[in-house]
Amino acid sequence: MTISEAAQHLGVSAHTLRYYEKIGLIRHVERAGGRRVYTSQDMAWLEFIMRLKVTAMPLARIKKIADLRYQGDATMDERKAMLLSHRENLKAEIVKLQGHLHALDRKIDDYTALQQQREQRETGENT
Amino acid sequence: MTISEAAQHLGVSAHTLRYYEKIGLIRHVERAGGRRVYTSQDMAWLEFIMRLKVTAMPLARIKKIADLRYQGDATMDERKAMLLSHRENLKAEIVKLQGHLHALDRKIDDYTALQQQREQRETGENT
DNA sequence: TGTTGACTTCGAGCATACTCCAACTTGTAC
DNA sequence: GTACAAGTTGGAGTATGCTCGAAGTCAACA
Numbered sequence: 001m002t003i004s005e006a007a008q009h010l011g012v013s014a015h016t017l018r019y020y021e022k023i024g025l026i027r028h029v030e031r032a033g034g035r036r037v038y039t040s041q042d043m044a045w046l047e048f049i050m051r052l053k054v055t056a057m058p059l060a061r062i063k064k065i066a067d068l069r070y071q072g073d074a075t076m077d078e079r080k081a082m083l084l085s086h087r088e089n090l091k092a093e094i095v096k097l098q099g100h101l102h103a104l105d106r107k108i109d110d111y112t113a114l115q116q117q118r119e120q121r122e123t124g125e126n127t
Numbered sequence: 128m129t130i131s132e133a134a135q136h137l138g139v140s141a142h143t144l145r146y147y148e149k150i151g152l153i154r155h156v157e158r159a160g161g162r163r164v165y166t167s168q169d170m171a172w173l174e175f176i177m178r179l180k181v182t183a184m185p186l187a188r189i190k191k192i193a194d195l196r197y198q199g200d201a202t203m204d205e206r207k208a209m210l211l212s213h214r215e216n217l218k219a220e221i222v223k224l225q226g227h228l229h230a231l232d233r234k235i236d237d238y239t240a241l242q243q244q245r246e247q248r249e250t251g252e253n254t
Numbered sequence: 255t256g257t258t259g260a261c262t263t264c265g266a267g268c269a270t271a272c273t274c275c276a277a278c279t280t281g282t283a284c
Numbered sequence: 285g286t287a288c289a290a291g292t293t294g295g296a297g298t299a300t301g302c303t304c305g306a307a308g309t310c311a312a313c314a
Contacts, residue, residue, distance in 0.1 A: 018293090051234075087235065090224060090231065091228065100178060100182045101182075101214065104214050112207070114200075145262090149264095
């Protein structure tokens with residue numbers, strides 16, 4: 001897979017993929033005639049990175065997981081612990097957003113009530 | 128309420144409150160002897176801003192709602208429409224995060240399975 | 255009246271995550 | 285073999301949202 005194919009597949013730009021390689025999120029990507037060739041393993045790893053990214057994990061923390069991964073199987077427990085911790089954050093985040101959703105609903109209700117008051121005034125129901 | 132009280136109450140820094148005033152999220156805050164005095168109405172508005180902020184609305188969009196608010200009641204429909212649209216985004220975001228949570232759970236399961244395999248090898252159950 | 259400490263303004267600086275540029279190389283198409 | 289698209293590198297620049305520093309002001313208390 002070329003860089004532009006990979007980029008399209010992952011929904012990011014080729015620039016971003018080079019950037020991720022530069023900061024070490026993904027390492028020793030093969031080259032053919034100097035050009036990057038992404039294997040299916042590379043893609044699986046990048047997809048996992050994207051998964052962490054969309055759940056608002058900062059690149060610095062993703063980098064830490066990447067570093068551990070490149071150190072080998074001995075770091076598995078630590079990586080699992082990081083994921084478990086991230087899962088808890090994610091669950092808390094979902095609960096928080098649900099709370100904000102309800103608050104937003106109430107605010108919208110306020111607007112609806114104000115609109116109705118205005119309509120009543122305009123149709124002159126009180127005079 | 129002084130700026131530091133307001134900041135503490137809202138969970139941001141005084142610097143941030145001045146910044147929000149500078150970019151126009153909140154306007155004509157009273158001064159007493161040159162110092163900001165936040166009224167309960169100011170606080171209600173700032174709390175609403177925070178509510179939007181924690182749901183990942185960019186300051187630029189919040190600014191737009193603030194601009195509309197300062198234009199008066201005539202912009203109520205437009206503001207309500209923005210909130211409705213934001214609510215849809217928020218709902219979609221929650222669904223998305225729930226999906227990512229499940230994906231994360233599966234990844235964690237993978238790690239657990241690998242750990243169990245390793246334990247079996249170490250205790251020599253196969254020889 | 256002097257000191258303390260929280261406040262003021264303005265502008266510069268910072269962290270994150272890209273995003274772009276310049277100059278050069280490579281593979282394919284004719 | 286030459287044109288052209290797509291790729292390469294390193295480094296600089298950008299957008300967002302703060303965050304800090306400098307230099308000065310103000311109120312309250314000893």
